[in-house]
Amino acid sequence: MRAFTVQAGGGLALTAERPVPDPSAGEVRVKVMATSLNARDRLIVSGDYSVDAQGRVPLSDGAGVVEAVGDGVSRFRVGDRVVGTFHPTWLYGPFPGWGELRGTHHDGWLTDYVVLDQQSLVAVPDVLSFEEAATLPCAALTAWSAVKGVGTGDTLLVQGSGGVSVFALQFARLAGARVVATTSDSDKAGRLVALGASGVVNYTETPHWGTQVRELTGGGASRVLEIGGAGTLAQSVEAVAHGGEIALVGNLAPGDGMDVNHFFRRAAILRSISVGSRSDFERMNETITRGGLRPVIDRVFPFDEAPEAVAHFERGPHFGKVVISQSA
Ligand SMILES: NC(=O)c1ccc[n+]([C@@H]2O[C@H](COP(=O)([O-])OP(=O)(O)OC[C@H]3O[C@@H](n4cnc5c(N)ncnc54)[C@H](OP(=O)(O)O)[C@@H]3O)[C@@H](O)[C@H]2O)c1
Incomplete structure (x- = not known):
């Protein structure tokens, strides 16, 4: 099967020589259909991440079809559409701390097949394509966690138009x-408005954009x-x-x-x-x-690219x- 690996000093190398892996007990083999990029992957591939990933298959996020199951697998059957979780062992409850992740400690999704613990996968929503599903594990879930509890009466400020921010706007x-x-770009400003932003400030033209956001929101953003x-x-x-x-x-x-005294005066909460x-x-x-939410995809590249x-x-x-896309 094909796989890209991270090279010494940064960059990707393609090999077509890897054997297709078999699942052990509790594991499933997934035929990878699509993967997506996050800021962390960019650092990993360039060799600038805090964990050395030389020789690893990168990318934490991907979606595909279950092709084989090991003994004792009960969550999925052959043919199911699945997407990986970013934290493979954080199933529920409070954050247990940063453990071993795909793309650094373990091989990631930039390949044709992955073998994963059944617990580190969820079903793809029926309405989404594999390309759309592959955008969810890191960026969408981060946005979801960040906007938890937001409702009518709230005003959310999002910064920029990257993966996390666009999902946060949509949620x-x-x-x-x-x-x-x-945003730093006038075309992107128009697209943010089309997605429902009621005001956009260009942070390069207006370095002290916080004041403008206060004015736009009539006293500040609640989130x-x-x-x-x-x-x-x-x-x-x-x-x-x-x-x-x-x-x-x-x-x-x-x-x-930030100016800590100013933060005290706002009586605000800072949540990581x-x-x-x-x-x-x-x-x-x-x-x-x-809600019928569809992930916003900028561009789909074929696997070889x-x-x-x-x-x-x-x-x-x-x-x-x-x-x-592995299938493009
Ligand atoms: N804590 C977590 O759990 C978690 C999870 C996922 C990601 N992250 C982090 O969140 C950040 C965004 O991730 P991403 O995947 O969404 O990245 P991304 O898709 O690469 O987003 C890049 C965009 O961020 C905007 N941006 C860059 N510098 C900015 C600035 N000074 N002010 C406002 N916007 C700025 C730009 O938007 P414009 O082009 O519109 O200007 C840029 O296009 C990264 O630092 C990533 O490591 C954290």
Whole structure:
């Protein structure tokens, strides 16, 4: 079977020589149909991640069809459509801490077949294609966890138009919340409005965008999706409403952090997000099905063009998710 692996010093190499793996007890073999890229994968492939992944098959997220099952498998049958979980052993309850993940400690999905513990998979919602399902494990579930509890009466601020932010916008709109967004690009601003954002601020033209968000929201956003981290947190504190919540998700923007005194004056909550559990994933899928939510896919690359997909993602023109299709 085919597989891409991470090279010493960064980059991907393709091999066609790997044997198709067989499932042991409790495991299933999945024929991979589609995978998607996340910011973490970009760091892994370039060799800049905190865990050395040289020689590993990368990508934490993928979807496919169960092709064989080992002894004692009860969750799935041959022919079922499945999608992997990001945290393979976090099934439910509070976050147990960062364990061993696919793409770093274990081989990931950028290959033709994976063998996985039956517990680390969930069913693909009937309404979604494999390409759409492959976008869910990291970005969608992170967004779902970050906007948990958002409803009518809330205003959510999302930063940028990457995978996590676009999903957060969609979940918040489904829940009846108002959404404002930041972006660096005027075309993307139009697309954010088309998805339901009621206001968009260009964060490159307006470096102190927090003040503008306060004005747009009439006193601040009750919920903030923090994507930039240290480089944007000061503006998020400016943008958040009194008593509001900032969900700390990403660290795309380098910087000095925030003025702690200013944070105290907002009486705000800072909550860190770590994707979500399998049971969160299943609840999210129910919402996706009930609400008719369709993941926003920027572009689908064929499997052989995985390096081009990573380069496209790295350049940053994408809106929503970048997908690689094993069947294209
Ligand atoms: N904590 C968790 O559980 C978790 C899970 C998933 C991801 N993450 C993190 O969340 C972040 C986003 O992940 P992703 O997969 O959505 O990445 P992505 O798809 O690559 O998102 C990139 C987009 O983020 C926006 N962006 C970049 N710098 C920004 C800034 N200074 N201010 C506002 N927006 C900015 C840009 O949007 P525009 O082009 O519109 O300007 C850019 O296109 C990453 O840091 C990732 O590691 C964390």
